[in-house]
Amino acid sequence: MGNQDVVSAAAAGAAFVVRDCALVALATGRKARLLQEFRSELAAIDAASIYHHFWGGLLQPRFAEREYNNDFAAWVRHGIHDAVLAERLAALHPSRFADLETLRQEIIELVDARLDEVEHLFWTRASQQFEFICSQIVVFDTAQQLQQPADLAAAIAGLSPSSIFYHFIDARRRTPAGEDDFSFWLGTFGAEYAPLCQQLAGVDPYFGSLKELRDELAGLFAAYFQEARQ
Numbered sequence: 001m002g003n004q005d006v007v008s009a010a011a012a013g014a015a016f017v018v019r020d021c022a023l024v025a026l027a028t029g030r031k032a033r034l035l036q037e038f039r040s041e042l043a044a045i046d047a048a049s050i051y052h053h054f055w056g057g058l059l060q061p062r063f064a065e066r067e068y069n070n071d072f073a074a075w076v077r078h079g080i081h082d083a084v085l086a087e088r089l090a091a092l093h094p095s096r097f098a099d100l101e102t103l104r105q106e107i108i109e110l111v112d113a114r115l116d117e118v119e120h121l122f123w124t125r126a127s128q129q130f131e132f133i134c135s136q137i138v139v140f141d142t143a144q145q146l147q148q149p150a151d152l153a154a155a156i157a158g159l160s161p162s163s164i165f166y167h168f169i170d171a172r173r174r175t176p177a178g179e180d181d182f183s184f185w186l187g188t189f190g191a192e193y194a195p196l197c198q199q200l201a202g203v204d205p206y207f208g209s210l211k212e213l214r215d216e217l218a219g220l221f222a223a224y225f226q227e228a229r230q
Contacts, residue, residue, distance in 0.1 A: 015145040074086070
């Protein structure tokens, strides 16, 4: 669903159309074995690749929790074996940057600073090369619709993790104000749900799994609408 679709569906009282998604990984052909190569490729890679390496891991099935929340930090730690830069990269929170270009510049500056600090990193070859990946989101219609904001309280817990990803994370690339789909929909009802939208804005979608995020949202909606009925 593109920006135009979001806007056209934003009429007050319109139903919330629940969608699901999947990410299809696409090879870019860009690879790096040295940290300076990584820096050069990062400067030129499509911003969609940066998005994938920060957010795509949430949709990838895994048997254990990831040690790092983004692929760049994981490669620096386990490929280059530099724990210092890995921790600096791991501390980056993509939602706190105005856009992906600003995030790209911050990563480049962190890499440059570390190369200035430790000379041997210029020629340290990684034990495994980094492969830049892009991804394309494929969207599915679930045939589920929510008619009133209070319906969110019962519906969220039953949504798939990938549906949560689409509506709460990927939505920020689609909605005019860079907000999640739930907040965008609630905003079509006027100022009535502004306090709820403020609570949603305080939910951190990055550190944790999609299931944990779903549970947090379900609890938030349930508590809000339970209080509203009292």
